[in-house]
Amino acid sequence: MSLRMLSDWRTPSSPATKNARTSSRPARVLLAASVAMFAGALATAPSPEEAGRRGENDEGLLGFIDRQVGGIDKLRVPARDEDLPGPQLPDGSDASGNPRYTTTEAKRYLGKQLFHDPVRTARILPEFGGVLATRQTGSCGSCHQGESASKAGTLINLNVGGEGRGYVTAFGEFVPRRRPRTDLLPRLRDVPLFDGDALVDALPTLTDVYALAGPASPARARKQPDPGQLLATGRLDALDSVARNAPGVLGAAFNNRLLLGGFAGEPDASPGGLNPFNDPAQESVALLLLDAHRMLDFQSAVLQTFPAYRKLFREAFPAEAAQADADGNLDKLINDETVLRATATFMRTVVTRNTPWDRFLAGDRRALTAAQRRGARLFFTPAAGGAGGAGCYTCHSGPQLNKQVNDPDVAGAGKFVEENFFNIGLNDHPVQALNRAARKDPNFLDDGRREVSGREGDAFKFRVVTLRQLKDARFFFHNGAFTSVRDVVEYFNRGVPQNAQSGSSPTLTRRFTNPRGPGFPAGLGLNSRQVDDLTDFLVNALYDPGFVTYDPKSPTRTFQLTRPDFTYSRDRPDLAALGAIDGRPISGLAQDNNDPLSRRDQGLEFLDVTSRVSATLVGRQRFKGSQLDVYRIANNSSALIDTNLLVIAKGLSPRITLANGAGTTSAGAPYRRIFLRDGVLRPGQSITVALEFRRQRRDPEISYNLSLLSGQGRP
Numbered sequence: 001m002s003l004r005m006l007s008d009w010r011t012p013s014s015p016a017t018k019n020a021r022t023s024s025r026p027a028r029v030l031l032a033a034s035v036a037m038f039a040g041a042l043a044t045a046p047s048p049e050e051a052g053r054r055g056e057n058d059e060g061l062l063g064f065i066d067r068q069v070g071g072i073d074k075l076r077v078p079a080r081d082e083d084l085p086g087p088q089l090p091d092g093s094d095a096s097g098n099p100r101y102t103t104t105e106a107k108r109y110l111g112k113q114l115f116h117d118p119v120r121t122a123r124i125l126p127e128f129g130g131v132l133a134t135r136q137t138g139s140c141g142s143c144h145q146g147e148s149a150s151k152a153g154t155l156i157n158l159n160v161g162g163e164g165r166g167y168v169t170a171f172g173e174f175v176p177r178r179r180p181r182t183d184l185l186p187r188l189r190d191v192p193l194f195d196g197d198a199l200v201d202a203l204p205t206l207t208d209v210y211a212l213a214g215p216a217s218p219a220r221a222r223k224q225p226d227p228g229q230l231l232a233t234g235r236l237d238a239l240d241s242v243a244r245n246a247p248g249v250l251g252a253a254f255n256n257r258l259l260l261g262g263f264a265g266e267p268d269a270s271p272g273g274l275n276p277f278n279d280p281a282q283e284s285v286a287l288l289l290l291d292a293h294r295m296l297d298f299q300s301a302v303l304q305t306f307p308a309y310r311k312l313f314r315e316a317f318p319a320e321a322a323q324a325d326a327d328g329n330l331d332k333l334i335n336d337e338t339v340l341r342a343t344a345t346f347m348r349t350v351v352t353r354n355t356p357w358d359r360f361l362a363g364d365r366r367a368l369t370a371a372q373r374r375g376a377r378l379f380f381t382p383a384a385g386g387a388g389g390a391g392c393y394t395c396h397s398g399p400q401l402n403k404q405v406n407d408p409d410v411a412g413a414g415k416f417v418e419e420n421f422f423n424i425g426l427n428d429h430p431v432q433a434l435n436r437a438a439r440k441d442p443n444f445l446d447d448g449r450r451e452v453s454g455r456e457g458d459a460f461k462f463r464v465v466t467l468r469q470l471k472d473a474r475f476f477f478h479n480g481a482f483t484s485v486r487d488v489v490e491y492f493n494r495g496v497p498q499n500a501q502s503g504s505s506p507t508l509t510r511r512f513t514n515p516r517g518p519g520f521p522a523g524l525g526l527n528s529r530q531v532d533d534l535t536d537f538l539v540n541a542l543y544d545p546g547f548v549t550y551d552p553k554s555p556t557r558t559f560q561l562t563r564p565d566f567t568y569s570r571d572r573p574d575l576a577a578l579g580a581i582d583g584r585p586i587s588g589l590a591q592d593n594n595d596p597l598s599r600r601d602q603g604l605e606f607l608d609v610t611s612r613v614s615a616t617l618v619g620r621q622r623f624k625g626s627q628l629d630v631y632r633i634a635n636n637s638s639a640l641i642d643t644n645l646l647v648i649a650k651g652l653s654p655r656i657t658l659a660n661g662a663g664t665t666s667a668g669a670p671y672r673r674i675f676l677r678d679g680v681l682r683p684g685q686s687i688t689v690a691l692e693f694r695r696q697r698r699d700p701e702i703s704y705n706l707s708l709l710s711g712q713g714r715p
């Protein structure tokens, strides 16, 4: 099958699969039974309350967890990339011997570059509603940001068609920001994002292809592309968004199904499968996403034009390079498949290794605070069998806390396919309102695993995701319904479904509603101190600053391209000689996002807003040797002024200094940086800005012109 055939790939959530009555119940029941037995055997462990009173004992805790999970090693992240779990085929068999999937540093590094390089989003097709000005403005990193736990950081996840990346507050806190580009897509300006159906044509939805193609034969629609249907999907339309909240990509190596319904890594033959190369989940997900995110078929020609990329592909794919040389055909080296293989290798190596939790597992007794130790004990104590714990580890186990506790280790497990999907009674992601509108079905609800497996017994089940790095996650669950970890813990604590439809489905798991077992009231019934302890454990003990900020001493690599990756002039003079620019991905575009606002967010560009504001001198005070000028600066335009306002005093004598300035511009003028509230100055809004000048007695009079720029970084 050619990759081009994927042009019509979307998963069928068709009436045919919906009505399929195959069921996976036996496996589930067995699993539930074995967990219950396991829980019963542990009923003699000290209750968390008791442990808390006694003062938690580290060795006791480590030993306790060791017994709970069947060996503490099961929770440790391997120190070397080579020892991370290798590839597994869709049937669960080990494929480590296959060179297609080998992890090498050259592949990983190329994959990381590709992930963050907007140059690849070249598949913008006006005939399908694409807006050419959005070409090459987004990347995988648009929706997976290092500063946001490798999630999007926003409820609506926008790639091309969105603008902005995020800004830093006066306190150094990163605030993710990506919003629809109303300058290019003006009709989005006044659209209430979720209520109407005005966005149906502008946002890609998972299912509208079937709404328009008719229910007759989704299988045919998938295998035989028809341009009319492509238009109908909206998938190549003006705005790239996904009707789920992006999960973190941390620990993708540890699962043999990826995406929240397990679409990636599913066999091609399964009702919702689309895996033409029978690839492991990591390669499979990379292929699906090339198509979804405006890259497939178009990126290779662009990548081939960069000498530095040609070098990186040669290093990563020596056999393909030899073939390309022999045939005199670069397509043999730089193509969608080598791109997806490099991306998959990068995905396999995204882990954190240096959280307090990792140090605790390595034997550092002081790595966790007393509250975190109490939280960890609750987490690893069964909820059932009278043990009084929170039982989280039964679903969140393994090094990334995203596996069933009794799943065999990936390595050496033989054929094992994870079915780590549960219905915990959640609502839909707001963008799914568009699916409902497109299908004209007010009762349509994103049904998770069922869409992929076609099994009725999988309805509303979603994959258990990693719990690492959540301090930065901002939106939780596939629907983005919660904005704090504590709220998620409270949700598990109550055990009451949020949604009537998924909550009344027979697939709703009792491990959520009745974790303590039959005869107990709903939920866990933890008290608020226990909820605090559990939250503290999740938020702080599982957080690794090295994922966000480069630390040469940390065994964790940053998710973003950072100093060691792209200081080419120092570390990769060969790439610098081929045109790579320090501080940028290989293409030279801005990292992740390359629309004008994102470039301003990243300090690469500034917008002169002098003519859009009025600056009125409202006060002047002279002291000995100094002068304080106070301005009222108002946004007189009808557009937002973004991010930081840089107030520049131009034409000032070099003998006069701006005492409260942030530095001087590259042209030598002193400027003050104003951190705008919420990162914006709205139309009509005004702020007060004071400039404090210093002069010596003999210095000339203070005279200058104000000029105003928006943007971060040094102008």
Ligand code: HEC
Pocket: 115, 139, 140, 141, 142, 143, 144, 157, 158, 159, 240, 241, 242, 243, 244, 245, 246, 247, 248, 249, 252, 257, 258, 259, 260, 261, 285, 286, 289, 290, 293, 343, 347, 463, 465
């Ligand atoms: C428009 C936003 C967006 C862009 C762009 C994007 N993703 Fe995602 N990503 C998501 C969402 C949403 C999901 C969950 C989708 C689902 O389950 O159906 C996801 C899921 C994933 C997962 C699975 C994680 C898991 O735990 O199952 C991986 C891996 C991933 N993305 C990698 C990538 C790569 C590689 C690219 C670039 C080719 C990319 N993403 C581009 C939004 C995005």
Ligand code: HEC
Pocket: 247, 248, 390, 391, 392, 393, 394, 395, 396, 421, 422, 423, 424, 426, 462, 463, 464, 465, 466, 467, 470, 473, 475, 476, 477, 478, 479, 485, 488, 489, 492, 493, 509, 511, 512, 534, 538
């Ligand atoms: C029965 C299995 C199960 C149990 C038990 C369980 N979880 Fe989960 N958890 C899930 C699933 C499934 C998801 C993803 C659901 C979704 O997004 O649709 C999830 C998601 C989460 C998330 C959100 C992560 C994110 O990035 O969105 C947090 C936080 C979390 N769980 C914490 C806990 C805690 C704390 C406990 C113990 C009180 C717990 N879980 C017990 C299955 C479980």
